Amino acid sequence: MAGFVPDWTLQRKGATDQARHQQKIREALKQRLPDLITEDSILTADGGRVIRVPIRNLEEYKFRFDPWQGDRVGQDQGELKQGDILGQIPAPVSGDKAGRGAGAPGEIPGIDYLEAEISIDDLAGMLFEDLGLPYLKPKMLSNLPRPTFQFKDISKRGLMGNLDKRRSLRENLLRHARQGETGLGAWKPDDLRFKTWVNVPQEDNNAVVIAMRDISGSMGDFKKLMARTFAFWMLRFLRTKYESVEVVFIVHHTQAREVTEEEFFQLGESGGTKVSSAYELCWEVVQNRYPASQWNIYPVHFSDGDNWSDADNRRTVEFLEAMLPLVNVFGYAEIREGGYTSTLMSAFGKLRHPRFQVVTIGNKRDVYTALKKFFPRTPGDE
Amino acid sequence: MSHSNYPTDDEIWHLARQQGLDPFPIRFEAVPATILYEFAAYLIPGRMSHWSYGKAFHAMKTRYDYGLNKLYEMVINADPAYAFLLDSNSDLENTFVRAHVMGHVDFFKNNVHFSNTQRDMLEVVSRHAERVRQYQFEQGVEAVERFLDAALSIQEHVAVPHPPLLSVKRPKGPTPSGGSWSDLWQPQASVPQHQLKVREDESDLLQFIIDHSDELEEWQRDVVAMVRDEMIYFWPQMRTKIMNEGWASLWHIELMREMDLTDADVINFARLHSSVTAPIPYQINPYAIGYRIFRDIWDSQGKESAFLVRTVDDDVSFLRNYLTEPLIDELHLYVFGPEQDKIVVKSRKWELVRDRLVKEVFHGGLPIVEVVDGDFHRRGELYLIHRHEGTDLDLPYAERTLEHVHLLWGRPVHLETVSAQHKVVLSFDGKAHSRATV
Numbered sequence: 001m002a003g004f005v006p007d008w009t010l011q012r013k014g015a016t017d018q019a020r021h022q023q024k025i026r027e028a029l030k031q032r033l034p035d036l037i038t039e040d041s042i043l044t045a046d047g048g049r050v051i052r053v054p055i056r057n058l059e060e061y062k063f064r065f066d067p068w069q070g071d072r073v074g075q076d077q078g079e080l081k082q083g084d085i086l087g088q089i090p091a092p093v094s095g096d097k098a099g100r101g102a103g104a105p106g107e108i109p110g111i112d113y114l115e116a117e118i119s120i121d122d123l124a125g126m127l128f129e130d131l132g133l134p135y136l137k138p139k140m141l142s143n144l145p146r147p148t149f150q151f152k153d154i155s156k157r158g159l160m161g162n163l164d165k166r167r168s169l170r171e172n173l174l175r176h177a178r179q180g181e182t183g184l185g186a187w188k189p190d191d192l193r194f195k196t197w198v199n200v201p202q203e204d205n206n207a208v209v210i211a212m213r214d215i216s217g218s219m220g221d222f223k224k225l226m227a228r229t230f231a232f233w234m235l236r237f238l239r240t241k242y243e244s245v246e247v248v249f250i251v252h253h254t255q256a257r258e259v260t261e262e263e264f265f266q267l268g269e270s271g272g273t274k275v276s277s278a279y280e281l282c283w284e285v286v287q288n289r290y291p292a293s294q295w296n297i298y299p300v301h302f303s304d305g306d307n308w309s310d311a312d313n314r315r316t317v318e319f320l321e322a323m324l325p326l327v328n329v330f331g332y333a334e335i336r337e338g339g340y341t342s343t344l345m346s347a348f349g350k351l352r353h354p355r356f357q358v359v360t361i362g363n364k365r366d367v368y369t370a371l372k373k374f375f376p377r378t379p380g381d382e
Numbered sequence: 383m384s385h386s387n388y389p390t391d392d393e394i395w396h397l398a399r400q401q402g403l404d405p406f407p408i409r410f411e412a413v414p415a416t417i418l419y420e421f422a423a424y425l426i427p428g429r430m431s432h433w434s435y436g437k438a439f440h441a442m443k444t445r446y447d448y449g450l451n452k453l454y455e456m457v458i459n460a461d462p463a464y465a466f467l468l469d470s471n472s473d474l475e476n477t478f479v480r481a482h483v484m485g486h487v488d489f490f491k492n493n494v495h496f497s498n499t500q501r502d503m504l505e506v507v508s509r510h511a512e513r514v515r516q517y518q519f520e521q522g523v524e525a526v527e528r529f530l531d532a533a534l535s536i537q538e539h540v541a542v543p544h545p546p547l548l549s550v551k552r553p554k555g556p557t558p559s560g561g562s563w564s565d566l567w568q569p570q571a572s573v574p575q576h577q578l579k580v581r582e583d584e585s586d587l588l589q590f591i592i593d594h595s596d597e598l599e600e601w602q603r604d605v606v607a608m609v610r611d612e613m614i615y616f617w618p619q620m621r622t623k624i625m626n627e628g629w630a631s632l633w634h635i636e637l638m639r640e641m642d643l644t645d646a647d648v649i650n651f652a653r654l655h656s657s658v659t660a661p662i663p664y665q666i667n668p669y670a671i672g673y674r675i676f677r678d679i680w681d682s683q684g685k686e687s688a689f690l691v692r693t694v695d696d697d698v699s700f701l702r703n704y705l706t707e708p709l710i711d712e713l714h715l716y717v718f719g720p721e722q723d724k725i726v727v728k729s730r731k732w733e734l735v736r737d738r739l740v741k742e743v744f745h746g747g748l749p750i751v752e753v754v755d756g757d758f759h760r761r762g763e764l765y766l767i768h769r770h771e772g773t774d775l776d777l778p779y780a781e782r783t784l785e786h787v788h789l790l791w792g793r794p795v796h797l798e799t800v801s802a803q804h805k806v807v808l809s810f811d812g813k814a815h816s817r818a819t820v
Binding site for chain 1: 432535
């Protein structure tokens with residue numbers, strides 16, 4: 001017993017275990033990404049906003065009493081009267097085995113569940129870790145010169161604004177040390193060091209995404225929401241990770257037209273569907289504005305596949321086959337509420353091409369799968 | 383720095399002895415907030431590593447950083463005792479905290495429920511931590527973590543240490559007005575000893591697993607045993623929280639009174655005292671209630687009685703015997719709870735408040751779960767029963783806990799309980815859950 005004097009300053013376990021806990025939160029959040037990215041509230045929020053995500057995996061499960069059952073004792077200043085309402089018991093969440101939902105009443109201690117706070121930007125960062133632009137190749141583009149320079153070198157002459165103070169101090173110290181003196185001494189112009197830059201020729205990964213959306217009458221609320229959710233994350237991803245990505249927005253029913261980003265997200269129309277109209281417009285856009293020699297091209301199309309006629313399906317496939325040699329990846333996302341296979345999907349089914357990716361979105365979680373399939377992160381991506 | 387008129391550590395300790403307290407020797411150390419909150423999260427310094435402590439540490443530290451609460455001290459039940467003070471405390475705060483600590487350490491040393499606690503626990507937990515590190519090295523961090531998750535999930539289910547039988551008579555509680563029923567109020571004189579013993583064994587899930595689980599490797603058995611030892615050390619603190627804080631609060635007042643303080647210090651001290659005993663919304667403040675009860679015993683039955691209560695009681699008997707109608711009125715206690723879909727104030731009737739509070743602290747506020755059968759279905763399955771006493775279990779939580787128990791037991795596990803007046807058996811076979819209503 002005697003002589004046991006622990007060195008408290010060596011105790012840093014808290015920080016280590018805290019880091020492990022944070023890591024577990026991150027893992028848990030990552031597992032829940034497919035659900036989180038389709039939360040309606042996220043789509044309308046700005047990136048800095050923090051959302052709270054209940055994490056059930058990181059609760060410390062034990063045998064405990066139902067927190068919403070049984071009376072407890074409280075203490076006040078004598079102001080509460082019998083019958084006063086202190087709060088509301090949240091309703092059980094249907095289908096959720098973990099019991100009641102969020103929304104604990106006021107400050108009443110009830111369910112003490114762990115919530116991780118994460119900003120939407122961080123959430124996006126987590127999602128984008130797994131995404132990339134496949135087959136991306138550097139392609140020179142003369143009309144988008146990007147002058148880039150980097151501070152890479154040191155010189156004895158330069159602009160005062162670029163003075164490297166640390167190196168200059170070091171030179172001064174060294175010079176005096178050579179003369180057997182310690183510390184800083186008088187300054188000579190020879191001591192000064194300046195940062196200088198070099199011009200770096202930069203090759204751009206010029207890329208264009210052509211987003212096409214079916215806005216025909218058969219595209220109900222769910223289908224619209226899925227298409228918009230996908231497009232939201234796709235655009236965010238492209239703009240976060242790639243500086244020079246252009247996006248062309250096309251909507252179609254029986255006719256296709258190019259629209260602004262705002263219109264792309266908001267338009268809701270009725271009418272029939274001719275998918276070929278969109279593919280034809282896409283083809284024209286590529287031919288006229290984004291030659292494959294200069295651009296990485298990523299067309300993406302959202303539809304329920306409920307196309308007008310077999311004849312139009314054939315026409316659609318023809319345009320698609322013509323485009324495939326030009327594009328990096330062509331993505332078709334079919335949004336379905338039932339289990340049937342659309343005629344368009346059947347027509348596409350015969351097509352086997354490594355650059356043609358098809359996904360089916362049947363529920364919210366599939367949005368995540370679709371993102372990963374269209375934009376897989378390949379080795380060598382930055 | 384230090385004010386000459388504040389007593390030193392030693393002087394306060396001797397003052398406490400003069401006033402009748404009997405604390406272990408105490409080592410005081412001033413530590414920065416990070417260290418203090420770390421100790422508070424682990425409950426004892428040097429304990430084994432687990433993310434749940436990191437989670438507690440983060441939560442406490444965040445609250446401190448936002449100025450939401452301040453921990454003045456942390457005392458370790460050991461001989462000699464350790465008391466850690468926040469290094470940013472003012473001299474007056476530190477004097478107040480030292481006086482408070484005297485009450486805690488006296489309580490640790492003299493309350494009977496602590497009579498079997500290991501007073502060298504600081505070394506014990508360090509050795510545990512060292513062994514866990516060794517297992518992490520041999521078995522992998524993930525495997526040890528997963529196993530600790532399981533063992534910690536039922537850590538409270540150990541044999542609650544019982545105090546040795548006492549020859550002293552407890553001081554009288556306030557007698558019910560009539561008096562003619564007084565024979566009914568006598569505690570039952572002779573509880574058959576073997577009956578108690580059987581019950582203890584059954585509620586010691588961890589010991590049962592150590593003894594009877596066929597699946598555990600040696601290191602796993604050791605981890606369960608370490609978790610169990612540590613919990614047995616903490617149980618007395620869990621069952622005397624109100625008393626312990628009340629006793630310490632009583633003594634910070636008594637000892638500060640004996641000191642030569644300036645008028646300004648007296649006012650600041652009064653402010654400190656009222657801040658630690660301030661009501662907390664929708665909860666009880668153990669400092670306030672414990673202090674008020676002890677003060678009442680001291681005033682009405684004398685100092686000797688207060689000392690006797692500090693020796694023989696735990697929170698359940700303390701509240702049951704000494705929380706009186708005038709005190710409940712004065713402390714503004716009330717019962718609240720669910721009524722349909724609302725939480726409402728239900729009553730200020732003193733018996734209801736007292737009984738409810740006793741129930742809240744009974745068994746540390748935790749459900750009692752016992753082993754019924756370790757060879758259920760004659761297939762080595764584990765059958766547990768929750769001794770239902772009016773409040774249902776949180777069933778989703780219980781199911782997730784059963785997954786942990788399954789990891790410890792290695793074969794299907796069952797838990798019998800009551801939910802909405804029906805007997806329910808929850809089962810987990812390693813893959814799927816089932817619920818049977820009986």
